[in-house]
Amino acid sequence: MSEIKIAIFPGSFDPITIGHEDIINRGTELFDKVIVAIGVNSSKKYMHSLDERLEMLRKTFKDNNKVEVDTYKGLTVEYCKDKKANFLLRGLRTTGDFEFEQSIATMNAKLVPEVETIFLMSNPQHSAVSSTIVRDIIRNNGNASQFLPQNIR
Numbered sequence: 469m470s471e472i473k474i475a476i477f478p479g480s481f482d483p484i485t486i487g488h489e490d491i492i493n494r495g496t497e498l499f500d501k502v503i504v505a506i507g508v509n510s511s512k513k514y515m516h517s518l519d520e521r522l523e524m525l526r527k528t529f530k531d532n533n534k535v536e537v538d539t540y541k542g543l544t545v546e547y548c549k550d551k552k553a554n555f556l557l558r559g560l561r562t563t564g565d566f567e568f569e570q571s572i573a574t575m576n577a578k579l580v581p582e583v584e585t586i587f588l589m590s591n592p593q594h595s596a597v598s599s600t601i602v603r604d605i606i607r608n609n610g611n612a613s614q615f616l617p618q619n620i621r
């Protein structure tokens with residue numbers, strides 16, 4: 469594994485929200501590099517195409533040179549190994565997130581013990597923000613811009 473501290477922040481980012489952006493920016497204070505990686509799941513339906521989601525990520529982090537943007541297929545822990553990343557970064561909003569994340573982190577630790585999952589608590593102002601609700605607002609012609617990163621509003 470690599471000497472520099474690389475963290476993967478995986479997700480679908482359909483679309484990226486201010487909640488994700490905050491966790492990723494805070495992650496770059498802890499790690500040398502944060503790779504924001506869109507997991508490609510061909511059986512899932514998305515509102516935004518992969519190219520659109522990549523473009524939104526690139527624009528959001530254009531001024532943060534510690535952030536890299538990428539896509540991957542397959543198991544997240546295998547992708548971590550490919551990228552020589554020892555850390556998986558996740559955000560926690562609620563106890564619901566905690567319960568979901570706990571089982572994934574436990575299973576991932578069994579699969580690849582050298583990858584440590586690190587959790588950052590959501591900023592309380594962002595704890596109700598989710599991509600799902602942002603999509604609902606967009607679908608119903610509402611204005612979701614306050615939930616989106618400044619660079620893509």
Ligand code: ADP
Pocket residue numbers: 478479480481482485486487488491557558559560561565589590591594595596597598599
């Ligand atoms: P996906 O993009 O696959 O739908 P999620 O958005 O559910 O994935 O989650 C990606 C990561 O971002 C998770 O760790 C999740 O807890 C975190 N996250 C999502 N929204 C927020 C938020 N508003 N504040 C903090 N963390 C968040």
